[in-house]
Amino acid sequence: xxxxxxxxxxxxxxxxxxxxxxxxxxxxxxxxxxxxxxxxxxxxxxxxxxxxxxxxxxxxxxxxxxxxxxxxxxxxxxxxxxxxxxxxxxxxxxxxxxxxxxxxxxxxxxxxxxxxxxxxxxxxxxxxxxxxxxxxxxxxxxxxxxxxxxxxxxxxxxxxxxxxxxxxxxxxxxxxxxxxxxxxxxxxxxxxxxxxxxxxxxxxxxxxxxxxxxxxxxxxxx
Ligand code: AP5
Ligand code: MG
Ligand code: ZN
Numbered sequence: 001x002x003x004x005x006x007x008x009x010x011x012x013x014x015x016x017x018x019x020x021x022x023x024x025x026x027x028x029x030x031x032x033x034x035x036x037x038x039x040x041x042x043x044x045x046x047x048x049x050x051x052x053x054x055x056x057x058x059x060x061x062x063x064x065x066x067x068x069x070x071x072x073x074x075x076x077x078x079x080x081x082x083x084x085x086x087x088x089x090x091x092x093x094x095x096x097x098x099x100x101x102x103x104x105x106x107x108x109x110x111x112x113x114x115x116x117x118x119x120x121x122x123x124x125x126x127x128x129x130x131x132x133x134x135x136x137x138x139x140x141x142x143x144x145x146x147x148x149x150x151x152x153x154x155x156x157x158x159x160x161x162x163x164x165x166x167x168x169x170x171x172x173x174x175x176x177x178x179x180x181x182x183x184x185x186x187x188x189x190x191x192x193x194x195x196x197x198x199x200x201x202x203x204x205x206x207x208x209x210x211x212x213x214x215x216x217x218x219x220x221x222x
Contacts, residue, residue, distance in 0.1 A: 001216065002105055004083045007113035008179055009171045010120035010127075011197050012204055015136050017084040019205055024212065027077050030084040032067055033134065035059060036160075040131070045206065053162055056170030058178075065095045072099065082110060088178050093185050098170055109215040110186040111208055113197035117172065124168045126159040131222075142201065 001024060005013040014030060021028035033052060039047030045063060052059045068086050071077065087093040100106050115123075125137045128148075132155035136146050144151050162171060184194040193211045197204050 001080045001110045002083075002100060003081070003212065004046055004087070004107060004110040004114060005085075006179060006182060006186075007059065007119065007197060008115065008120060008175050009168065010123040011113040011115045012123075012201065013084045013113060014134075015201055016085065016205060016208055017082050018134070018136070020208060020212070021082040021211070024082070026080040026082040028041065028082050029068070029071055029077070029086070030119050031064060032084075033060075033088040034067060034071070054167070056162060056167045056174055059172060061089055061091050061095075065090075065092055066089065068092075069095065069099045072096075073103075088175070090181060090185060093182060094098075102202055107189075107191055108188075109211065110182075110191050111153075111194055112192055112194045113208075114194055115197040120172065121165065121168055124163045125165055127163055128159055131158050156173060162220055187218060 003018055003024070003026065005022075007013050014033075017030065020026075027152045032053075034045065039050040040046070045067065049059045049065060051089045058064075060206035064086070068083075072081055083096075087096055097107070123138065123141075126141070128137045128139060128144070129135065130150040131155065132138075133150060135150050135152050136142075137157060144157065149155070149159050150157055153195075162168070182194055183194075193215070195204070195207045195211060
């Protein structure tokens with residue numbers, strides 16, 4: 001399967017993708033994580049991306065599309081992918097459709113995680129994540145067992161530079177419009193599945209799982 005998780009910053013894409021990709025046997029690809037890793041490594045691409053990320057803006061398509069298409073053509077992506085944070089523009093979506101078609105693949109479903117915007121600021125400003133293994137925590141709603149340490153690998157947790165309140169506001173402003181535009185794009189293809197992203201993380205996982213199972217059952221019948 002090739003799945004996309006769509007949703008505003010803090011909707012829970014990363015949290016859910018980590019669980020669902022494992023359940024479905026898919027490769028989890030987050031373009032945000034790829035850019036943050038490139039920035040930590042100090043590559044030219046990383047430095048360029050960092051400028052935009054620190055302002056809460058989108059990294060330009062000419063950087064983002066090439067990076068993502070390269071990633072999905074590697075052997076470990078052949079069994080299926082779960083995209084988190086890509087596409088974010090119509091040109092990105094069109095490039096993705098064309099590249100998958102070339103490999104005789106297609107997007108099976110787009111899961112749109114919808115969360116009322118007033119919940120997102122608190123989710124993001126309280127987020128901590130593991131720079132080593134990528135585990136995601138929240139200081140109030142899903143804290144690690146030992147303060148500041150990753151449960152999975154013991155590394156020191158960090159906060160993202162773009163999770164400061166002013167940058168979060170800029171990110172929400174940037175993302176609101178394109179998220180709706182992409183929802184329309186996939187709705188027209190009959191692939192959009194909106195899921196309520198409020199409530200406990202495992203309730204959201206159950207809703208997403210039900211959608212994925214329905215899509216996969218329909219695919220087997222066809
Ligand atoms: P990216 O890293 O993708 O950031 P984002 O879209 O802003 O989304 P987040 O990662 O902040 O949120 P999430 O939905 O993953 O939520 P999470 O699960 O962590 O992109 C960063 C930047 O990179 C962009 O701004 C842009 O500059 C650039 N970029 C990336 N892709 C690009 C592209 N395609 N084109 C151009 N530019 C691109 O959860 C958030 C918090 O909430 C956590 O603390 C978590 O514990 C908590 N939480 C999760 N679920 C729940 C729940 N059900 N209840 C309570 N708390 C919850
Ligand atoms: Mg994320
Ligand atoms: Zn870790």
